[in-house]
Amino acid sequence: xxxxxxxxxxxxxxxxxxxxxxxxxxxxxxxxxxxxxxxxxxxxxxxxxxxxxxxxxxxxxxxxxxxxxxxxxxxxxxxxxxxxxxxxxxxxxxxxxxxxxxxxxxxxxxxxxxxxxxxxxxxxxxxxxxxxxxxxxxxxxxxxxxxxxxxxxxxxxxxxxxxxxxxxxxxxxxxxxxxxxxxxxxxxxxxxxxxxxxxxxxxxxxxxxxxxxxxxxxxxxxxxxxxxxxxxxxxxxxxxxxxxxxxxxxxxxxxxxxxxxxxxxxxxxxxxxxxxxxxxxxxxxxxxxxxxxxxxxxxxxxxxxxxxxxxxxxxxxxxxxxxxxxxxxxxxxxxxxxxxxxxxxxxxxxxxxxxxxxxxxxxxxxxxxxxxxxxxxxxxxxxxxxxxxxxxxxxxxxxxxxxxxxxxxxxxxxxxxxxxxxxxxxxxxxxxxxxxxxxxxxxxxxxxxxxxxxxxxxxxxxxxxxxxxxxxxxxxxxxxxxxxxxxxxxxxxxxxxxxxxxxxxxxxxxxxxxxxxxxxxxxxxxx
Numbered sequence: 001x002x003x004x005x006x007x008x009x010x011x012x013x014x015x016x017x018x019x020x021x022x023x024x025x026x027x028x029x030x031x032x033x034x035x036x037x038x039x040x041x042x043x044x045x046x047x048x049x050x051x052x053x054x055x056x057x058x059x060x061x062x063x064x065x066x067x068x069x070x071x072x073x074x075x076x077x078x079x080x081x082x083x084x085x086x087x088x089x090x091x092x093x094x095x096x097x098x099x100x101x102x103x104x105x106x107x108x109x110x111x112x113x114x115x116x117x118x119x120x121x122x123x124x125x126x127x128x129x130x131x132x133x134x135x136x137x138x139x140x141x142x143x144x145x146x147x148x149x150x151x152x153x154x155x156x157x158x159x160x161x162x163x164x165x166x167x168x169x170x171x172x173x174x175x176x177x178x179x180x181x182x183x184x185x186x187x188x189x190x191x192x193x194x195x196x197x198x199x200x201x202x203x204x205x206x207x208x209x210x211x212x213x214x215x216x217x218x219x220x221x222x223x224x225x226x227x228x229x230x231x232x233x234x235x236x237x238x239x240x241x242x243x244x245x246x247x248x249x250x251x252x253x254x255x256x257x258x259x260x261x262x263x264x265x266x267x268x269x270x271x272x273x274x275x276x277x278x279x280x281x282x283x284x285x286x287x288x289x290x291x292x293x294x295x296x297x298x299x300x301x302x303x304x305x306x307x308x309x310x311x312x313x314x315x316x317x318x319x320x321x322x323x324x325x326x327x328x329x330x331x332x333x334x335x336x337x338x339x340x341x342x343x344x345x346x347x348x349x350x351x352x353x354x355x356x357x358x359x360x361x362x363x364x365x366x367x368x369x370x371x372x373x374x375x376x377x378x379x380x381x382x383x384x385x386x387x388x389x390x391x392x393x394x395x396x397x398x399x400x401x402x403x404x405x406x407x408x409x410x411x412x413x414x415x416x417x418x419x420x421x422x423x424x425x426x427x428x429x430x431x432x433x434x435x436x437x438x439x440x441x442x443x444x445x446x447x448x449x450x451x452x453x454x455x456x457x458x459x460x461x462x463x464x465x466x467x468x469x470x471x472x473x474x475x476x477x478x479x480x481x482x483x484x485x486x487x488x489x490x491x492x493x494x495x496x497x498x499x500x501x502x503x504x505x506x507x508x509x510x511x512x513x514x515x516x517x518x519x520x521x522x523x524x525x526x527x
């Protein structure tokens with residue numbers, strides 16, 4: 001009989017589900033790391049929420065552990081790499097609290113617009129300050145939504161029900177899907193300038209960290225109201241303080257913070273036009289029950305039947321296929337990562353061509369791995385091989401796959417094309433030395449580049465002296481170049497460079513590279 005440990009507080013319904021399916025279950029919450037390590041070797045499954053930290057030490061002690069189930073979305077408290085290395089599947093429940101979080105974002109927006117918390121405190125203090133708390137209506141106002149995934153789309157529907165005009169920014173939202181949602185798809189700067197209210201529903205990535213900083217607030221419409229119920233550190237809290245203090249923003253409402261729990265020394269708490277909640281986006285009775293049910297059902301299905309649902313670290317592949325497929329899964333995901341980080345907005349279609357021996361394998365699993373790579377830099381961290389096709393479909397992104405028997409001079413080749421509202425990008429990759437992922441062509445330019453680590457990508461004109469200028473600038477900044485790979489269309493024509501560096505460039509240094517003579521664009525790629 002499989003045994004499961006529930007290590008965090010969750011609905012009692014989870015225990016009932018394990019019992020109903022004949023799985024032994026114990027509930028031991030509040031365990032410290034040492035205590036958890038001492039007993040984790042007794043269990044095949046571990047059900048957690050956000051309190052328990054499943055790090056490499058815990059996983060090393062988990063000799064029987066096969067699956068970790070997170071009752072919720074984020075898996076920041078699980079060492080995914082260590083779990084994967086030990087063959088432990090990590091699952092989450094990405095859909096159990098979407099409605100709850102969307103409703104909380106709307107509640108924050110309405111509370112900020114009508115100053116409900118401030119008025120409540122004033123009245124409880126014995127004051128009747130009716131004239132002080134003059135709010136603004138949501139009706140006929142423009143709501144800007146950044147991120148239109150599961151939660152963002154629910155916020156859109158609810159805002160439309162309140163009579164709001166909705167505009168949206170999402171680089172992975174096609175015009176067709178935007179029309180289905182009834183929103184106007186705009187660029188980021190346009191959204192900032194037009195939105196009376198702005199709500200963000202993106203993951204915390206390198207691209208979204210401090211997305212709202214001083215420069216962003218300066219572009220926002222005077223008197224706008226900002227809501228963040230997504231992730232902390234998307235908002236630069238010091239810059240938000242200045243924007244609120246100066247009156248440029250009318251108000252802000254945060255459910256998440258860069259450092260949690262929040263203590264009284266956070267200066268935002270001093271401001272009358274700032275309201276907040278202690279990370280309550282998923283805190284409703286219904287959501288807690290839903291995620292508990294889902295995690296118990298998913299763990300049970302895997303332990304009893306080998307069914308993998310909502311895994312964040314394993315594609316749905318039969319055991320006998322995985323050995324042959326794994327190197328290609330790695331190649332496909334890394335090709336997707338390259339294109340996902342280089343793509344423009346309005347992704348409409350992904351076309352994948354498998355040629356040579358790879359075309360004979362389980363290309364459905366490969367396709368999901370490629371989609372995961374493409375989407376994960378811009379979509380919530382719950383993106384995985386299981387839900388990637390669903391998320392792509394929700395955004396109106398078409399998927400086309402093709403197969404060819406011959407890969408020309410290569411044994412196998414994967415070519416991925418992104419078709420966007422403005423043009424397309426194409427990456428071609430293969431395996432060398434049996435398992436190493438290599439990029440062999442980007443946008444028609446031949447280049448051979450290992451797909452790993454931190455890569456500085458440069459679009460440039462093919463002209464003398466450019467390599468020296470780049471190398472000199474990086475050297476002066478103390479950035480060591482591990483590899484330097486070049487490709488060009490023709491002499492004196494379009495060219496590109498991939499530079500493997502030992503550490504990522506700062507934004508300032510990246511801007512300096514981009515401003516060098518002959519450089520057309522520069523980006524850091526994280527693989």
